Amino acid sequence: MSVEHYENFPVASKLMPPALREPVAAIYWFARHADDLADEGDAAPEARLAALELCREQLRIIERGGEPDDPIHRRLARAVRQWSLPLPLFHDLLDAFAQDVVQTRYASNAELLDYCRRSANPIGRLLLCLYKVDDAASLAQSDAICSALQLINHWQDVAIDWRKNPDGIPPGRVYIPQDALARFDVTETHLALSTCDTAFRALMKHLVDDARALMHSGMPLARTLPGRTGWELRLVVQGGLRILQRIEQVDYDVFRHRPKLGRADWPVIGWKALTYP
Template identity: 45%
Template sequence: MTMSRTDALLRRAATHYENFPVAPAFLPPRTRRALAAVYAFARTADDLADEGAIPPAERLARLDALAHHLAATARGDPPAEPAWETLAEAIACYRLESRHFEALLSAFRQDVTKHRYAHLGEVMDYCRRSANPVGRLVMAIAGDRDPRHLAWSDATCTALQWINFLQDLHEDLVVRDRIYLPADEMARFGVTERHLRERITDAAVCALLDHQLRRTRRILEAGLPLGGVLPGRLGLFVRTIQRSGLRVLAKLERPRTDRFDRPRLTRFDRLLALLQALPPGP
């Protein structure tokens, strides 16, 4: 296995997780390859769901074909392509459970067919399948199946998914015709789809987004203990993700004339997140 294959997978995955580290170079090569394969699978499936120029039926058929390849890969008979071969290696090495990949696929199928969410419970169910399985796979790669640690992982991943929702509100609607904000909460704060489509920043939008951000911060903070229990470089990786999430949240929380402007982490932000994630000295 060459590092160039790993790097190719990481480049593909990084286009989706641009504000968060995917598999940094300080990780051991085998761990890094496994993470690259997992994130690349998720990126591929997400891309298929998001191909708006392709009819929904065809996108669903392509996701079904991806599920077929996944099943073969889990059996140790992957398609003769580097990405699938790397994923097969990771599944065998770390005993990764197919149900987590299948949960991701169910969420991406839903992205094709469901574009609005009536209440918070529907959105949280989507997070349970679209984000939390990635964390469960990372935990399996870490060799940690402690139920309390898995709950912290779920909280971290759910919060990161909410951050993605809140930083992409305008783009999700105008490009993909999707709104992940609960419709009942939008109505309660007096926010309409027109606000999101036309990037209207008024008192109603600010109140709604502040409400979403407070909840997201609570969820992320509930998962922070995970970074303290995972040992070594994988623990550093998770803490860096969490610190990056906190930095994006802080940018979203700042008063701005355009609350739909997508925040991006600078090199300084990334460096600071890494430094904050380092374990304290003796």
């Protein structure tokens, strides 16, 4: 999986138990397809929303026991039926993708986390369903990890999101909550002019610290899950934390240096996954 495309989705790597690779791939391709409908190309917002509604109708067909019209949803239908995956979680994903078409600003952290609840947390819950884990503590920890990964993706992509312009007015997407911008005396002019001054650095430090704390609150799940699934999750968690380190290493200047993982990062991530208490 490209780390630049759907970064809050764990990779169905060779660490994943072989029996789970197919349902994980089915979930991934559904999410990637729907995310592309919302984000990629130059279609008008109305066309994007109509395309997402067609995806929703495919979910309704699955729910009725019918056969979807296209390979992506037929593959998903097999996974849903074989593993009893809850369809409301897929509807939540579509809700979040549709929200990306029509909403470009978030008033508060609570509002942003509600978006994460639908854009990211369903992925973790679907994976726990595959692992046959459904206790309240594990679900809460999964939500924390997935929301943290989503936030990390937003903070590394501040400049990229600004350039996304789904409806023309206002320019770009800003996932940084508006009350946080005001608190640190940062304006959207900072984003438009790629201004990384003392105020912007203080804001980004706050966002990075919050994302790290959220990730740490979910990390016990990485030890709770057994065997290869636990290893997979520990690597994903450490990868997200490493991106936060990369943001800090460029002194929070995400305009000129998009933090991302390189070949040299993986030994560090692997070691931290191995030694995580």
